[in-house]
Amino acid sequence: MRGVRRQVVVTVAAVAIGAMLAYVLASTTIERVLTGRMRDNLLLRADFVAWEADRATTLDDALARDLGAHTHCRVTLVAPDGRALGDSEVAAATLGSQKDEPEIAQAKASGHGTASRDGVLYVAKPGRAGVVRLALPLAYVTSAQEELRPALLAAVLLAAAIAAMIARLATRSPPAEVPPAPVARVEGHDRDRVGRILSDMQEGVLLLDAAGSIALVNPALRQMLLLGADCVGKTPFEVIQNEQLKKLVETAQETSEPQSAEIELGGLKPRRVLVRVVPLAGDPGGLLAVFVDVTDLRRLESMRKDFVANASHELRTPVTAVRSAAETLRFAMESDPEAAGHFLDIIERNAERLHMLVEDLLDLSRIESREFRLQLEDEDLADVVAQVVGLFRERAEKKHIRLSVDVPDGFPLVRADRQALEQVLTNLIDNALKYSPERATVLVRAREEERRGRKRARLAVVDTGPGIEEKHLPRLFERFYRVDKGRSRELGGTGLGLSIVKHLCEALGGSISVESAVGKGSTFSFTLPLVGQERIDASPTPPPSSGVVQLVGGAGGK
Numbered sequence: 001m002r003g004v005r006r007q008v009v010v011t012v013a014a015v016a017i018g019a020m021l022a023y024v025l026a027s028t029t030i031e032r033v034l035t036g037r038m039r040d041n042l043l044l045r046a047d048f049v050a051w052e053a054d055r056a057t058t059l060d061d062a063l064a065r066d067l068g069a070h071t072h073c074r075v076t077l078v079a080p081d082g083r084a085l086g087d088s089e090v091a092a093a094t095l096g097s098q099k100d101e102p103e104i105a106q107a108k109a110s111g112h113g114t115a116s117r118d119g120v121l122y123v124a125k126p127g128r129a130g131v132v133r134l135a136l137p138l139a140y141v142t143s144a145q146e147e148l149r150p151a152l153l154a155a156v157l158l159a160a161a162i163a164a165m166i167a168r169l170a171t172r173s174p175p176a177e178v179p180p181a182p183v184a185r186v187e188g189h190d191r192d193r194v195g196r197i198l199s200d201m202q203e204g205v206l207l208l209d210a211a212g213s214i215a216l217v218n219p220a221l222r223q224m225l226l227l228g229a230d231c232v233g234k235t236p237f238e239v240i241q242n243e244q245l246k247k248l249v250e251t252a253q254e255t256s257e258p259q260s261a262e263i264e265l266g267g268l269k270p271r272r273v274l275v276r277v278v279p280l281a282g283d284p285g286g287l288l289a290v291f292v293d294v295t296d297l298r299r300l301e302s303m304r305k306d307f308v309a310n311a312s313h314e315l316r317t318p319v320t321a322v323r324s325a326a327e328t329l330r331f332a333m334e335s336d337p338e339a340a341g342h343f344l345d346i347i348e349r350n351a352e353r354l355h356m357l358v359e360d361l362l363d364l365s366r367i368e369s370r371e372f373r374l375q376l377e378d379e380d381l382a383d384v385v386a387q388v389v390g391l392f393r394e395r396a397e398k399k400h401i402r403l404s405v406d407v408p409d410g411f412p413l414v415r416a417d418r419q420a421l422e423q424v425l426t427n428l429i430d431n432a433l434k435y436s437p438e439r440a441t442v443l444v445r446a447r448e449e450e451r452r453g454r455k456r457a458r459l460a461v462v463d464t465g466p467g468i469e470e471k472h473l474p475r476l477f478e479r480f481y482r483v484d485k486g487r488s489r490e491l492g493g494t495g496l497g498l499s500i501v502k503h504l505c506e507a508l509g510g511s512i513s514v515e516s517a518v519g520k521g522s523t524f525s526f527t528l529p530l531v532g533q534e535r536i537d538a539s540p541t542p543p544p545s546s547g548v549v550q551l552v553g554g555a556g557g558k
Contacts, residue, residue: 035116038121038136040276040288042121043114043123043276044203044276044290045134046125047260047274047276048070049067049075049134050125051127051262059079059085059086059129060077060086061087061088062086064086065088068088069088074134075133076088076095076132076134077130077132082097082099084096085130098133101115101133102115103133104124107124116138119138119139120136120137121135121136203220203290204225204273205218205290206221206288207286207287208289209286210285210286214234216232217232224291225271240265242266248263248277249287253285258276258277260275260277262275271293272295274294276290319354321346322346322347322351325350326347329343376416378414379414379418384418385407388426388429389444401439401440401442405443407444408446408447412530412531413530414457414530415531416508417507420508421528423500423504424505424508425459427497427498428461431461431497432462432524436463436521440463440465441462442462442463444460444462445459447460455530456527456528456530457527457528458525458526459527460524461523463523467517467520467521467522468514468516468518470516476514477501501524505527508528512524512525513525513526
């Protein structure tokens with residue numbers, strides 16, 4: 001019996017020691033796994049940042065802040081000689097040389113570098129413009145460990161308690177089996193934790209087993225690629241038919257090296273995604289693929305390029321005209337003084353055009369950057385409309401255009417900024433008069449409408465002009481977009497009026513839409529909240545057919 005007791009004591013001691021080792025091992029494993037996932041995720045974001053930096057014309061703090069906001073981490077742009085060119089959190093000029101930082105040196109030597117210091121994880125990737133570095137605090141890993149530590153410690157204590165109970169019972173009865181519940185409980189907690197992490201991730205995650213079949217897909221990827229619940233167990237090429245993705249996965253399997261690429265995905269919801277495929281350590285053939293949706297980023301990038309190109313073109317025309325007229329004027333003043341007045345008119349006209357362009361650009365910039373502060377008050381819509389229309393009476397009479405107003409008596413007050421409302425009406429009426437022929441009609445009307453149980457005002461500027469082809473309607477509110485470029489410039493338009501109108505309407509809590517058909521005129525209408533009905537859902541209704549387009553995101557001018 002004494003020998004049995006001795007064996008039990010030894011067993012209890014072994015169980016206790018094993019439990020403590022399991023505790024230490026589990027803590028270390030959790031830290032390694034979470035840090036590894038964070039590193040892989042940062043490397044994927046670094047691919048995107050390096051790609052953007054290579055395409056940028058200037059590397060500075062502004063670009064770093066923009067990229068940091070998109071990637072949700074600190075971004076540092078480093079020149080080949082180690083100088084910091086841009087940083088998303090501090091002025092790059094305050095940073096010293098970065099060439100001796102381990103992650104920078106590794107990136108130059110091997111294609112990517114990682115390091116952790118002072119509680120921060122750093123990754124770096126080289127590019128044509130230099131090296132990009134991304135950083136995230138390791139607080140996420142620490143907090144995950146802190147959350148799991150009590151559960152692990154409880155499991156250890158429970159295992160020790162069970163072992164002690166077995167030792168006590170061993171002196172009275174045959175040995176008993178140790179219940180496996182604590183281990184199962186810890187594993188379940190860990191699964192729940194991982195499940196929550198995957199569910200909360202904005203990036204899509206795809207896990208492939210050794211056979212190349214889908215073992216796991218997180219909700220973000222299901223939504224991104226419209227995957228059904230039956231995709232698990234199939235190959236990725238059965239549910240995502242894309243040759244680029246197939247080559248990416250095959251290369252990762254053959255080389256056992258991480259692979260990344262930007263892929264265009266078609267289907268019902270075309271997307272552009274940045275994909276990084278990483279072989280899983282300790283799981284031969286297993287792969288982890290992370291998908292980052294960059295569709296909106298690419299669209300915004302394209303809009304930014306178009307804006308720069310269009311702005312440059314619009315500014316170049318009057319500048320060239322002013323320079324040419326000034327050069328000719330220098331000689332005309334001596335040889336032909338009477339012609340000097342003609343060239344002065346050209347300079348004055350183009351200088352005014354430049355002034356209008358700059359003012360519209362500044363207005364648009366202030367509105368988009370939210371520097372434009374609205375002073376919302378209760379406004380009498382009939383009074384505002386009458387005041388704005390009065391400014392155009394003389395101009396309408398010169399073109400023999402009938403300009404009329406239809407605002408019902410006793411129309412409810414609207415909640416709006418008077419200056420912004422006047423600017424919206426001014427731009428819309430100005431456009432209607434510009435593009436309408438003689439003896440046309442321009443009507444400004446207001447009506448009440450109800451949507452989802454809330455009432456609002458809808459104002460419309462209706463003209464009987466030439467109308468607009470349906471193909472132009474979706475882009476009508478983009479910056480510098482013109483239906484008839486030559487005629488628009490001839491009439492003095494900057495191409496930014498409708499873009500400003502759209503942004504002002506959204507700032508006022510409404511939306512703007514256009515309905516037009518060739519030969520039947522155009523109707524531009526926008527909504528405003530009525531007093532007491534301010535919380536109106538201004539989200540757009542689906543674009544109707546027959547030339548009606550509802551817009552809440554874009555920019556431009558007629």
